[in-house]
Amino acid sequence: MSAPLIEMRGITKSFGAVKANEAVDLSVTPGEILGLLGENGAGKTTLMNVLFGAYAPDAGEILVEGRPVAIHNSADALAAGIGMVHQHFHLAPRLTVLENLLIGIPGKSGRIDRARGLARLTEISRQYGLSLDPNLPVSALSVGEQQRLEIIKALFRGAKLLILDEPTAVLAPSEVDGLFAALRSMAAQGLGIIFISHKLNEVRALTHRCVVLRHGKVAGRVDHPAETTSAEMARLMCGHEIVPPVKEASTPGAAVLTLDGISTAGHAGTPLRDVSLSVRAGEILGIAGVSGNGQRALADVISGMLPPGAGAMTIAGKTVKQFSPRELQALGLGRIPEDRMTTGLVTNLPLADSMVLPRIGTEAFSRKGLLNPAAIRAFAEAQIKAYDIRCPGPMVRAGALSGGNLQKALLARELAFDPKVLIVSQPTRGLDIGAARFIHEKFLAMRARGCGIIVIGEDLEELLMLSDRIAVMYEGRIAGTLPSADATVARLGLMMTGAGQTEEAA
Amino acid sequence: MFRLEARTSTPAWFNLALPLIAIAATLILCSGLIAIAGAGVIEAYGVMLSASLGDSYAITETLVRAAPMIFTGLAVAIAFRAKFWNIGAEGQLLAGAVASCFVGAIPMPGTLAMLLMALAGATAGALVALVPATLRVKFKVDDVVSSLLLNSVIYYALMALIEGPWKDTFSGYPISPPIEDSANFPVLIEGTRLHLGVIVALIAAPLCWFLIARTTLGFRIRVTGENPEAARYGGINVQRVLLSTALLSGALAGLAGVGEVGGVHFQVMSDISPGYGYSGIVVAMLARLNPLGVVPAAIFLAAVMTGAEAMSRATGVPAFLSDVIQGTALLAMLVALLFTAYRIRRVGAQT
Ligand SMILES: Nc1ncnc2c1ncn2[C@@H]1O[C@H](COP(=O)(O)OP(=O)(O)OP(=O)(O)O)[C@@H](O)[C@H]1O
Ligand SMILES: [Mg+2]
Numbered sequence: 082m083s084a085p086l087i088e089m090r091g092i093t094k095s096f097g098a099v100k101a102n103e104a105v106d107l108s109v110t111p112g113e114i115l116g117l118l119g120e121n122g123a124g125k126t127t128l129m130n131v132l133f134g135a136y137a138p139d140a141g142e143i144l145v146e147g148r149p150v151a152i153h154n155s156a157d158a159l160a161a162g163i164g165m166v167h168q169h170f171h172l173a174p175r176l177t178v179l180e181n182l183l184i185g186i187p188g189k190s191g192r193i194d195r196a197r198g199l200a201r202l203t204e205i206s207r208q209y210g211l212s213l214d215p216n217l218p219v220s221a222l223s224v225g226e227q228q229r230l231e232i233i234k235a236l237f238r239g240a241k242l243l244i245l246d247e248p249t250a251v252l253a254p255s256e257v258d259g260l261f262a263a264l265r266s267m268a269a270q271g272l273g274i275i276f277i278s279h280k281l282n283e284v285r286a287l288t289h290r291c292v293v294l295r296h297g298k299v300a301g302r303v304d305h306p307a308e309t310t311s312a313e314m315a316r317l318m319c320g321h322e323i324v325p326p327v328k329e330a331s332t333p334g335a336a337v338l339t340l341d342g343i344s345t346a347g348h349a350g351t352p353l354r355d356v357s358l359s360v361r362a363g364e365i366l367g368i369a370g371v372s373g374n375g376q377r378a379l380a381d382v383i384s385g386m387l388p389p390g391a392g393a394m395t396i397a398g399k400t401v402k403q404f405s406p407r408e409l410q411a412l413g414l415g416r417i418p419e420d421r422m423t424t425g426l427v428t429n430l431p432l433a434d435s436m437v438l439p440r441i442g443t444e445a446f447s448r449k450g451l452l453n454p455a456a457i458r459a460f461a462e463a464q465i466k467a468y469d470i471r472c473p474g475p476m477v478r479a480g481a482l483s484g485g486n487l488q489k490a491l492l493a494r495e496l497a498f499d500p501k502v503l504i505v506s507q508p509t510r511g512l513d514i515g516a517a518r519f520i521h522e523k524f525l526a527m528r529a530r531g532c533g534i535i536v537i538g539e540d541l542e543e544l545l546m547l548s549d550r551i552a553v554m555y556e557g558r559i560a561g562t563l564p565s566a567d568a569t570v571a572r573l574g575l576m577m578t579g580a581g582q583t584e585e586a587a
Numbered sequence: 588m589f590r591l592e593a594r595t596s597t598p599a600w601f602n603l604a605l606p607l608i609a610i611a612a613t614l615i616l617c618s619g620l621i622a623i624a625g626a627g628v629i630e631a632y633g634v635m636l637s638a639s640l641g642d643s644y645a646i647t648e649t650l651v652r653a654a655p656m657i658f659t660g661l662a663v664a665i666a667f668r669a670k671f672w673n674i675g676a677e678g679q680l681l682a683g684a685v686a687s688c689f690v691g692a693i694p695m696p697g698t699l700a701m702l703l704m705a706l707a708g709a710t711a712g713a714l715v716a717l718v719p720a721t722l723r724v725k726f727k728v729d730d731v732v733s734s735l736l737l738n739s740v741i742y743y744a745l746m747a748l749i750e751g752p753w754k755d756t757f758s759g760y761p762i763s764p765p766i767e768d769s770a771n772f773p774v775l776i777e778g779t780r781l782h783l784g785v786i787v788a789l790i791a792a793p794l795c796w797f798l799i800a801r802t803t804l805g806f807r808i809r810v811t812g813e814n815p816e817a818a819r820y821g822g823i824n825v826q827r828v829l830l831s832t833a834l835l836s837g838a839l840a841g842l843a844g845v846g847e848v849g850g851v852h853f854q855v856m857s858d859i860s861p862g863y864g865y866s867g868i869v870v871a872m873l874a875r876l877n878p879l880g881v882v883p884a885a886i887f888l889a890a891v892m893t894g895a896e897a898m899s900r901a902t903g904v905p906a907f908l909s910d911v912i913q914g915t916a917l918l919a920m921l922v923a924l925l926f927t928a929y930r931i932r933r934v935g936a937q938t
Contacts, residue, residue: 386820406822418820427814438810438821447803454801 084147086111086273087132087163087242092141094127096481098473101127102138103297109242109273114264116284116306117277119294120318120513121485122471125277126168128294129244133165134158164235165244168251168511169422170227172219178202178230179215182237205236209266223373225256232263242273249278250511253372253539261287279513281311293317319515325546326522329529333549334362335398337533338414338502343382343392351375353382353389354557360502360533365524367548367565368537371577375557376506376537377419383504383535384416385409397501410439415500419507419537421487428480432472433461435479436494464493469519485516492520496527503527506537521547541570555579601927606873606880609919610887616919617912626902634901635894645893647779651851653882653889655680655860657788658843659867660874660881661795662712666836667876668799670812671720671829675734676840677864678741682715683708683841685745687848688855691766700770701783705845712841713834715741720833724826738864746857753855763855772850782850791839795878798835808832840864861892869917875924888913 085108094102101124109115117125131138134152142149145161152158158165172181183198199215206212211229219227228248235243245264249257264274264287278284284291284306291303293314301317303309315323339359345352353375360366370376381387382394385406394401396412406416416439418424426435437446437457446457461475468489472482482490488508495503508524509517524534524547538544544551545565552562553576561576618628639649659676666673687708691700718737722728746761753763772782799805811818811828819825847859866888873887874880895909 384820385822406820410822416820423814423816424820425817427810427817429813430809434806434810435817438817438823441806441821442803447806450803452801452803452806 085109085144086113086146088144088147089128089132090142090144092128092131092143093139094124094131094136095139100297102131102294104141105294105297105299107292107299109275111241111271111273112268113290114268114274114276114288116288116291116303117275117294118279118281118284118291118314118318119300121511121516122483123294123318123513124297125294126246126483127297129165129246129275129277132158133163133244159235159238159240162239162241163244164238164240164242166228166231166235166246166248168246168248170231172227172230174220175218177216177218178213178222181219181230182234186238201237202233205233208270209236209263211263224251225253225259228252228260229263236267240272242275243267244275244277246277247279247511248276249280249283254541255371257283279511279517281314281514284314285309285311295320315514318513323514323518326518326525328525328546331363331528331549333364333533334531336360336395337362337397338383338535339395340383341393341395343389343394345378345382345387346390348378348381348387350377351557353378356392356557356559358552358559358562360535362501362531362533363528364550365528365534365536365548367544367551368535368554369539369541369544369551369573369577370554370560372539374554374577376554378557379554380419380504380506380537383409384414384418406439407442413501415495415498415503415532417491417495417503417505417508419510421484421491422480425491426479426487429478431476432465432470432479432482432490433457433475436461436464436475436490439494440498460497464490464497468493484511485513488512488520489516492523496523499530500527500532503532503534504537505534508536508538509540509543517543541573545570545573553577602875605923605927606875606884606920609873609916609923612919612923613912613916616915617908620908620911621902621904624902624904624908626898626904631898631902631904634898635891638897639890639894644779647776647781649886649889649893650785651780651782652892653885654785654788654846654850655843655863656866656870656885656888657792657881658839658846659864660870660885661791661867661878662716662836662839662843663867663871664874664876664878664881665795665799665808665839666716666832667871668812669808669829669832670815671723671832671836672731673716673719673734673833673836673840674731674868675716675719675737675864676836676843676867677860677862678734678738679712679715679837679840680844680847680860680864681738681741681745682711683844684848684855684859685748685763685844686711686841687845688763688766691770691848691853692764694767694769697767697769700767701772701849704766704770704849705842708841708845708848709838710841712839712844713837716833716837716840717830720830724829745855749855749857761857765854766848770849771853772846780851782846784846784850787842788846789882791842792878792882795839795881799878804828804831840867843867866913869913869920872917872920872924888916 088108090106092102092105105128119125130136132143134154134157143152150161152161179198179202182202183193202215211233213226213229248260252260268274276288288306291306292299293301295318303314336359341357343353343356351374368376378387382389385404388404396414399412422428437460441447446453458475465475470486470489472486508520528534536544536547545568548565550562551565551568551573553560553573555577560579621628621631638645640646659680662676663673687704690703690707715737719730719734722733723730749761749763755762772784775781799808807823807828811823811825815825843863848855852859870881870884870888873884891912892909895906898904899906
């Protein structure tokens with residue numbers, strides 16, 4: 082093997098009492114794709130932030146091509162040839178693709194050199210098979226395209242090592258293949274890549290070598306990921322086996338949620354067109370579909386964020402009148418939003434505030450307009466314990482929690498009130514397999530207790546495992562509904578493209 | 588070499604130390620101006636201190652000045668918590684002054700008059716603040732601009748009033764008729780100007796703190812300010828919260844005007860407020876939007892104002908220094924706030 086492109090030695094980084102990284106050694110050689118694995122909160126992002134200069138390590142050193150370097154900020158990192166694609170993109174939405182690439186790059190005599198930038202963009206696109214229209218504004222790009230732009234941006238600045246923090250969490254399954262092809266081509270041409278993901282089959286398919294973190298320390302290394310099983314990797318990550326939950330047979334009861342001829346208009350994204358469906362007590366209904374086919378509008382209507390233009394909805398037999406979050410909650414609906422950071426939580430306020438937010442006006446947390454701080458705190462503490470939410474306490478800033486723990490907090494705040502119907506979007510996006518497993522178990526337990534659950538997702542295997550029935554959305558309509566016993570990934574995939582219409586009406 | 592580096596956490600003592608550091612920086616920066624004006628820095632600040640806080644009379648004068656800034660500071664602090672950018676406390680104060688003067692001039696029993704003055708002033712301020720809030724909620728008009736511009740509208744309306752129908756026919760001065768004697772706020776300490784309104788201001792601060800920290804409305808204000816999207820998802824009517832915040836904020840600013848009419852001037856004239864509404868922004872920022880912090884911050888600015896006049900008389904440094912100190916304090920605080928998110932690191936020799 083050739084000399085390492087970068088090497089991290091003995092990296093330690095603490096946040097107060099939390100040791101996010103402890104004596105971590107890691108290296109990447111040119112042409113190598115390194116997988117970085119670990120449970121939520123294991124310290125993956127922190128380690129990469131240290132490498133990219135966002136945090137100064139408490140101890141340890143970084144070597145680039147054998148020479149120790151001091152990296153204090155992203156400019157230093159880029160100068161050392163290290164580029165990073167964060168999970169939340171850093172793009173200027175009103176500027177075009179080309180302009181975003183040129184930000185901060187002075188041309189001759191301080192002026193921006195568009196022609197040279199364009200030439201370089203074309204070269205990079207050709208070299209790695211990453212094409213983008215240079216004149217489109219970023220606001221017009223899909224999430225996948227924005228990610229491609231972030232990658233191009235790093236390469237544009239001369240990155241020899243590319244860090245990707247959970248790049249596939251935001252991609253539709255069909256987009257993942259394109260990303261992998263580009264990454265393989267980069268590696269083949271001598272770049273080093275660090276790839277973070279919770280999806281073990283992806284890691285096994287893509288990476289050459291893996292480092293597994295647990296509680297901030299290196300828990301193990303895998304030299305031939307393709308020859309290892311996902312179960313083996315999971316054991317390294319969590320320290321114990323992860324067995325998939327068993328789904329007991331259940332006999333669904335009466336319908337707890339019905340949608341009848343719901344249509345929407347006048348909002349961003351695909352509108353709903355005449356959507357009818359129902360969920361019965363003790364049943365899990367999966368909603369599959371290529372993203373952008375109306376799932377967002379469906380989730381928004383059911384959770385009270387978007388009043389429909391036409392159609393009717395009932396919850397537990399009662400007709401919904403205002404479609405406000407408050408009314409729906411009162412009728413017994415529990416909601417877990419797709420976007421934890423923007424819709425779910427208030428990152429700058431204490432975690433406890435986010436946990437009581439939807440029910441702050443109820444007797445549980447206030448009386449006659451006065452808050453009950455003791456009750457709020459006690460509730461948050463109880464949920465932190467019950468759901469094993471790893472954090473310093475209920476008064477910690479919500480934004481300091483890792484993704485999996487945030488998701489547990491959102492789940493806890495709804496399930497604590499025993500909803501009759503639960504709507505969730507992408508419930509395990511960004512979660513490690515242990516946390517995902519925990520959430521699956523919770524859903525199945527709710528189902529056994531007679532809750533009707535709608536799961537909107539893109540991970541077909543997850544949907545097949547959880548659901549009793551699966552409805553497929555296509556261009557704002559329900560293209561068909563199948564009992565999951567009859568559904569296969571192949572058959573669903575076909576329906577998702579609009580081919581192969583239905584049988585049973587929902 | 589030094590660099591800014593993102594902080595991962597902010598130590599608790601920082602929140603208290605920050606305004607003190609900002610104030611110290613301000614005084615050091617402004618000492619340059621005093622020196623240029625040809626006076627001794629220590630002497631000048633000494634005169635300021637003794638004239639504003641040196642004896643009990645000076646303290647009461649400073650408190651009388653602080654009262655309107657406590658109200659406007661609270662108005663701004665609460666509005667900014669919800670990210671309702673109310674730059675219009677000045678206009679709301681003037682509206683409150685006019686309304687209370689109107690009511691105070693009607694003969695009636697004193698206690699009733701004072702209550703009605705407060706009610707009228709608070710209502711007038713609230714209605715003025717409702718304008719930018721409604722424009723924002725209904726038409727997405729930028730509230731910074733609309734609330735700021737409204738200040739001029741109210742000011743010229745007040746001028747029209749005292750140059751027109753309210754003009755003193757006897758002297759010809761542009762001042763309103765005085766309020767009834769019985770409506771004058773009682774003086775608390777004989778021989779000073781310390782009036783009832785000052786006490787009300789001092790009580791208002793903890794009440795506002797309670798509102799923000801311990802009520803559901805306060806919770807909704809905080810959440811709406813930090814993340815309106817999550818607030819809406821959580822069932823909070825964000826528009827209603829913004830409108831309620833505006834009413835509350837405007838009412839507080841209106842009360843600042845009531846205190847000036849009922850306790851200090853007993854009538855309305857063009858310079859009834861030397862910019863107390865704008866000072867409220869400085870006060871709120873120094874207080875880091877905490878209603879309890881508003882009281883010391885307002886007292887600091889009031890001390891600077893009373894002290895600057897005495898210093899000017901004693902040393903010949905123009906009293907405008909008071910305005911410079913205010914402006915510098917705001918800038919220093921904004922810079923200081925940067926250090927809650929970043930810290931300076933010394934960067935050693937690069938390898
Ligand atoms: N800015 C911060 N302030 C305080 N604690 C932090 C901060 N960033 C991370 N942590 C803590 O450090 C630990 C490691 O977090 P990190 O984000 O690196 O985990 P991760 O492995 O990337 O997890 P995930 O898979 O959920 O993204 C966690 O316990 C987290 O709560
Ligand atoms: Mg992470």
